[in-house]
Amino acid sequence: MSFLETLSCPEIEAQNVPESDRQFLGCQSWDADNLCVESYHGETLYYTTRWDALCPYVDVSPRMLQMAKRPFIVYAVPPESPYGVPINDKYGLVHAGSPDFWTEPRRQRKFKELEKLCQDFVTTSTVLPGNHFSCEDVYALGGEHFAKHYIDDQEVEGFVDYIRDLDVLVIQVHAPNGDLVLTDVSILLPDRHQVYGSFCQWSRAYKNKSPGIYACLLASRWTADNGYKFYNLGPVDDYGYKALFVTDFEPIFALALTAEDHPLALDSSSPLHTDFKPELWNRIHRHA
16 A cells, blocks of 8 residues: 555644743744754854745744744745845746746757657655645655755644645656656645746656656646646756745745854855845844
């Protein structure tokens, strides 16, 4: 029996704290104990949010910023938010809902080559309510990926928190011998006309089939076939293979709260420098 056939359906439980101490904002909930996730640049500790690794947009509030430990970096503040400043990266969007995306000659040729390479695979696409997922379920889908990319347990918990009122698309591909070639998990964002690619786990035994790129193609096709406009590939600066798909870019807005004499601020190779302009540190509102 496959994972999707045995998926558990737990209720998302509140944290073991008084309800008055639990904060809510859009798709997010948190308390003082689980808001911040430890991150490291070399040996230097700083903090991100529990939604940082796997979720598309992280909203902020004055209360959240008051509760956060420092240095605190929040990535991907919603583009319509009054908070956050533009950083040196961007989201790559696939305009899968446009016929022009599929008829562009180079892209069309590459897609045909990839589909021929993977023609013996069997693909299943399933949409499930986010509140069907426990952390254990999410680990069953992506545990190897999380370990490889140092995704913290708290970030998996943050993902489960984020999707509790959203639907999730799970695409799985099997080889003829029954091997699981890849699992791709996306969050459906109908209000934004987007499908957001959260994570993809694939078997290295099938590396010569380009499973990561094939997953992008499958998710883009699902996006088009189901009436969504864009498939969101996430940040693109460090992922050259995404160039085949990207048609549009969306600025990424973020916040960096830090003391200017903190070791993270004094290290020119840290995220405070590579992602932000120093004059934008500690700027909370988008427009000064």
